[in-house]
Amino acid sequence: MDLVATTAGPAGHLFGSHGRAYKNGSYLSRPVSTSGKRRRLLDRRGERWDGAHSICQEQEMETPGKGSAAGKMTAMAHSLRAAQPAPWPCPEGRARPRPLGAAASSVLVSQLMDSDMDYERPNVETIKCVVVGDNAVGKTRLICARACNATLTQYQLLATHVPTVWAIDQYRVCQEVLERSRDVVDDVSVSLRLWDTFGDHHKDRRFAYGRSDVVVLCFSIANPNSLHHVKTMWYPEIKHFCPRAPVILVGCQLDLRYADLEAVNRARRPLARPIKPNEILPPEKGREVAKELGIPYYETSVVAQFGIKDVFDNAIRAALISRRHLQFWKSHLRNVQRPLLQAPFLPPKPPPPIIIVPDPPSNNEERPAHLLEDPLCADVILVLQEKIKIYAHKIYLSTSSSKFYDLFLMDLSEGDQQSAVGHGFGGAAVTAAAERMLHQEERHHGRDFLLRAASFDICESTEENGSGQRKPCLRASTSDGILRGNRYENGERGLRRGRDLSSWSRAFTSIQEEMAEDPLTYKSKLMVVVKMDASIQPGPFRAVLKYLYTGELDENERDLMHIAHIAELLEVFDLRMMVANILNNEAFMNQEITKAFHVRRTNRVKECLAKGTFSDVTFVLDDGAISAHKPLLISSCDWMAAMFGGPFVESSTNEVALPYTSKSCMRAVLEYLYTGQFSSSPDLDDMKLIILANRLCLPHLVALTEQYTVTGLMEAAQMMVDIDGDVLVFLELAQFHCAYQLADWCLHHICTNYNNVCRKFPRDMKAMSGENQEYFEKHRWPPVWYLKEEDHYQRAKKEREKEDYLHLKRQPKKRTSEQAIREHRTQHRGRGRAQVGLVPLIAGGTVPGGVLG
Structure with missing residues (x-):
């Protein structure tokens, strides 16, 4: 059925059955298809002719008491029905629009009401x-x-x-x-x-x-x-x-x-x-x-x-x-306001940069094994089968094995010197007179003489026997052998210390201190020579040493039984357990054993650092000296490896001077090199530690110190402590010493507190470098454009408030004019509606034009 409602359009236009607007006897739009007429009529986009709801929206054909959309549409339908008898002019060749019945009018109204629910509300x-x-x-x-x-x-x-x-x-x-x-x-x-x-x-x-x-x-x-x-x-x-x-x-x-x-x-x-x-x-x-x-x-x-x-x-x-x-x-x-002012947008405060700590150097775990193959600064010679020599380091062996720890701390002066000499470790022979004097001294004095050795210095006193001969006073300090070793280096004759170990352990035969040639520098120095049991084979023993240096055991080792035997002799029970896991196809369990090994060795290394045990170098600092261990330093720091392993004076001396360095900073560096962990102390100066770490080429330690410093500054700021001065001091020092993450954090703090810092430290801010000042101007928060906008907004807001105030002052006059209109309408009520009475009033010009708007 080709039936479309005919409705009144805006400004007198009408819609016919062909979807065209008609006015003054002519159609104003071209015809559209029947299928598109209803779509065009019910289209809610408001473009061209929108149907009856557009009429209701824009022309507002409302009567008193009929403000709802339903009332408007019903009134429109009745008006259309009333207008049906009047024939519409129609161009030649076109069908006249058919009348709209009551049922069709109701359908139209319901369709228009359902098409857009917004028009159900008044x-x-x-x-x-x-x-x-x-x-x-x-x-x-x-x-x-x-x-x-x-x-x-x-x-x-x-x-x-x-x-x-x-x-x-x-x-x-x-x-x-x-x-x-x-x-x-x-x-x-x-x-x-x-x-x-x-x-x-x-x-x-x-x-x-x-x-x-x-x-x-x-x-x-x-x-x-x-x-x-x-x-x-x-x-x-x-x-x-x-x-x-x-x-x-x-x-x-x-x-x-x-x-x-x-x-x-x-x-x-x-x-x-x-x-x-x-x-x-x-x-x-x-x-x-x-x-x-x-x-x-x-x-x-x-x-x-x-x-x-x-x-x-x-x-x-x-x-x-x-x-x-x-x-x-x-x-x-009437109460609609003019467009309001927009408050300026304050950009979010930029978050502080996150201090990223890089991963530690990956080759630190491999360096101990390289140190075993390349015996730099070796101080132990392990003799296998009377002819094979393996060079090692006390600090690694003693911190990995309790048996070696006890061995190297053994007092060699209490041993059987004659039996030790009889094994012939090489060097100058000890005279029989010296042996008799030594045994005689031990018989007469016993433990009383050992208690008198309270100093690490060589005892210069001598005692005279009944025959008037002088005899040397020997003491039991472990450093005595080292000092006498220096006498050997000067070409003087002295006594070698040694001990037979056949009754102490099945793994060792004897131990002795003697002058030996360094395998790399070919210089003579005092070393500890340990003879191993004849049952220990070189191949499995090297695998055991690799475990003692790195804590790892290769699963593809062939002589696992010999390795287990050596581990049994040295009482390295973790290694024996690792061998058992490999034999039982449970090698994955060895990872936990390796972790426990490193934790145990870290604790022992800390103890050796605190006590100075097995130290072979002393760092002379501004406020004192601190002992260290060359093998550990070489395996964890390239700078130390170059100094002690290269053609430098420090490689052949036992004392190294480090100016502009404090003990607290050097101890923190040593603990980091030994354990890979950062440790702080109350007297630690963060910036000095960063400077020292940068000198030693330790970027990982620099990052750890930066993180520690930033954490301390943030905690102080949360406790309402003023840190602006400290940040200014840290900034340029951090930039100079390559602490770029700390420098970025300081820049962020200054930029986000720019006004406060400039007010408290104007001279320091002016003394900053040009690059820093340019950075401040570019990244300051709040930014300059926001401050300008905020100032403009406040001025415009005051002007708007002033205008509103003046507008409110004119409001009573407006109310008076409205009252005059109502009175005028009341007087002319008999002549018609209020619009009739408005004509002379408006014509007389007594009412402002803005009142009716």
Whole structure:
């Protein structure tokens, strides 16, 4: 059935059965198909002729007491039925519109009421808002943020731009979009319909501009050309197609003003034009253009979710004010305010940089094994099968095996010197007279003589026997052998100390201190020679030594049984357990044994450092001296390895001077090199430690110290302690000594507290380097542009308050005029409605024109 309701259109136009507007005897639109007539009639987009609900919306055919949408539509249907007998003029060759029956009128009204639920509520103002602007300025993102509550990250916005248009049909197909379109602005219920457009300049947008209530003109603050096109292209086009529609200027992509442009450009597509810092427009640029055009100006950011509500709420206000001038009888529009001022956007405070501690050097675990193969600074010779010599280090053996620890701490002076000498370890022979003197001294004095050895110095006193001969006083200190070893180095004859170990352990035969040749430097030095049991084979023994140095055992070792035998002799029970796991195909359990091994050795190394046990070098510092161990230093620090293993004086001496270094800093460095862990103390100076760690080429320790320093500063700041002065001191020192993470944190603290720091330390801030001052000006928070905007906002706010105050002072006069109108209407009630009495009053000019608006 080809039946379409015939309704009255705006300004006297009528819709016929063919979907054309008719006025003054002629049709104003070309015919449309029957299938599209109902769609065109019920279209909610407000473009061309929108059907009966558009008439209800814009012409407001309301009568007193009939303000609802249902009442309006019913009145329209009755008026159409009453107008049926009057024939309509129709062009030749066209069918006359058929009359509209009562049933069809009811169907039409129900369809129109169901087509848009917004019109069931009274006084609902539908606002058509058209969004225009250049391509890629953020129009569609802004519309989606308002209509769909879409939130996007900055990196999602930086994806490859594809020109898109948000479909207006979303208001019909999506209930959520329709619900979000409803809002209340200044006590006025509105339904905001957003129209998206293409940004191409050659596109024809007259269809979108048609019957628009307000136009939102967008540009990007990161694209100066888009702002230039606002004046040269967009604003003239808007005024051409909709000259009466108010315009709102909007600066989009506000987040790029404070973003890291380098990171943004890296995240963009490769061929995209990079965003330059000098292209970022300050707020005053957009405000100047808006002032020149006489339109409001706002800024938005979809990323920061800022300004979206401000833009569209004030666009609604501008549209309602414009509508109020034409539809002055609508009382609910009288309280609509003019577009409000927008408070400036304060960028979020940048978070402090995170101190990243890099992984420790990966080769630190392999260096002990290399040290075993390349015996630099070796102080132990292990003799296997009377001819094979293996060079090792006391500190590694003693901290990994309790048996070696007890062996190297054994007092060799209490041993059987004659039996030890009889084994013939080489060197000068001890005379028989010296042996008799030694045994005689031990018989006469016993333990009383050992108790008198209270010093590490050589005992210079001599005792004279009955025959008047002098005899040397020997003491039992373990350092006695080292001191006598120095006498051997000077070419003097002395006594060697040794001991037979056949009854002490099955793994060792004997131990003796003697002068031996260093395998690398070929210089003679005092070393400890340990003869191993004849049953110990070289191959398995080297695997055992590798375990003692690294805590690891190769699963592919062939002589596992011999390794287990040597581990049994040396009482290294963890190694024996690892062998058993490999034999039982449970090698994965050895990882836990290795971890326990390192924990145990770390504790023993700390003990040796604290007591100075097995030390072979002394560092002379500004406030004292501290003993250390060359093998541990060489295996954990390249700087130390170069110093002790290269052609330097320090490689052949037992004392090394380190000027401008304190004991607390050096002890912290040694503990780090020994254990890989950072340890602090109350007297530790963080900056001096960073300087020392940088001198020794230890970036991992520098990072650990930076983290410790920043943590201390943050804790002090939380306790309301002023740290600004300390941060200024740390800044340039950290930059000079390559503590870049600490320097970045100091820069961040100064930038985020710029005003306070400048007020308290003006001279220090002026004395900063040019690069630092430039960085402060660029990254200070709040930024300079925000301070300027805040100042402008406060001044504009005061001016607006002053204007509102003056407006309120004029309000009593306005009320008096309204009272005069009501009185005049009352006097002329008999002659008709109030409109009859208004004519002479308005003609007389006694009522201001703004009263009725």
